Amino acid sequence: MSSGTMKKSHSQWSSRMGFMLAAAGSAVGLGNIWKFPYMAGEMGGSAFVLTYLICMFVIGLPILVLEWLIGRRGQKNPIHTMEDVAVAERRSRNWRWIGIIGVLGSFLILSFYSVIGGWATDYIFLAAKGTFHHIDGEGTSQVFKQFLGNFYHLLTWHTIFMAATAAIVALGVGAGLERSCKIMMPGLGILLLLMVIYAAWVSGPAFGKAFNFLFTPNWSLIDSKAVLAALGHAFFSLSLGMGIMMAYGSYLGQDVNLISTARTVVILDVVVAMLSGLAIFPLVFANNLEPSSGPGLIFVTLPIAFGSMTGGAILGVLFFIFLTFAALTSSISLLEPTVELLEEKTRLGRKSATLISSLVIWLIGIACLLSFNEWSHFKLFDKNIFDLLDFLTSKLLLPLTGLGTVIFGAWMMKQKEIQHELQLNNFWFGIWTVLTRYIVPIAIIVILIYGFME
């Protein structure tokens, strides 16, 4: 069956722009603002940045394109899309497992993503109340510790964040996902630019230092750990391997050029990560803080900078609004595959499907919350529930699904049709083939193995 001949079974994005903003909204998230800067900080800055850039374009982009392509052919939720497309290619129905694992992954990730989204939302109010005024490192760690220790407090914010996510998703693809991203994404761009300008203005020479830290390549700093982390992060950052982009592709019309759209989304994702670095590191350097302070960078280190400078409270509020927006445009994408599945496979309408899935995710989220306080002693394989979920999803489910998708797309599907659909000439399709048949699968297998040896 050639592309475009399967029947359209449900709604569509209203425009290419709307789709692109929604996909970029999914991609741009905590990964760009929270994870990327601290990883760059820990792994020697520019060397990591360059490796990450290469991984985004060489590994991330082809998988992104394939997820959309398969989703657009199937026009259904990821599980039934995989099944239908596999059958149309005369392959086993069991390829649907890619969809099953993907949906499961997005479901589980949302349960802890919502917890961190809740932290970001609460920090808007903490910054506004002046909690960080003239605070020192001891103080911010104390704030963060107390915050994590308070179950009811965390629960409130997790609930609020999850409710906001559900409210948007319940409205549907056009009125919910697309419209909210059309509002939040430009808002996010403006906030980010304001922050970079502000950071450059208040931190003086430290801005140059931050710039060099991020952009002056020093290849000697690259080691295998940095390469693998960059590879894994490219995956996470583009929301790959979770059925999300496949679900988004299922609402996509035939007229959209996948490669050029993917290129724009990858560029936007990368630019936001870089600009976040340029907003954060000047403040870190100007205040003589540690760039390599790890996951606490934006919740523990950055507030010290906000507390110590003129106008820091405003900047802090802006920063955490920005973080909340970014998290929200990703969390709605995490909920979509499950809702799409329930909507299509049960008699539930969109609203009830959203309500039920959100409730279950909210409950699992509570187990994550408890792992920071009451249940912190409960460990399996030396990991608490939160770490366990993170490990299971980003180290195992995501790469597995990504691997399945690329093997399916490169070895199981008719390549002539793909070449036609992607509108690539023979030269570029040759490159595409080498990437998708060999380089990408091998890279993923290496990440998988490494993830287990760690």
Ligand code: PHE
């Ligand atoms: N891509 C998002 C980010 O960078 C995270 C995410 C992962 C979103 C998986 C959806 C699915 O933060």
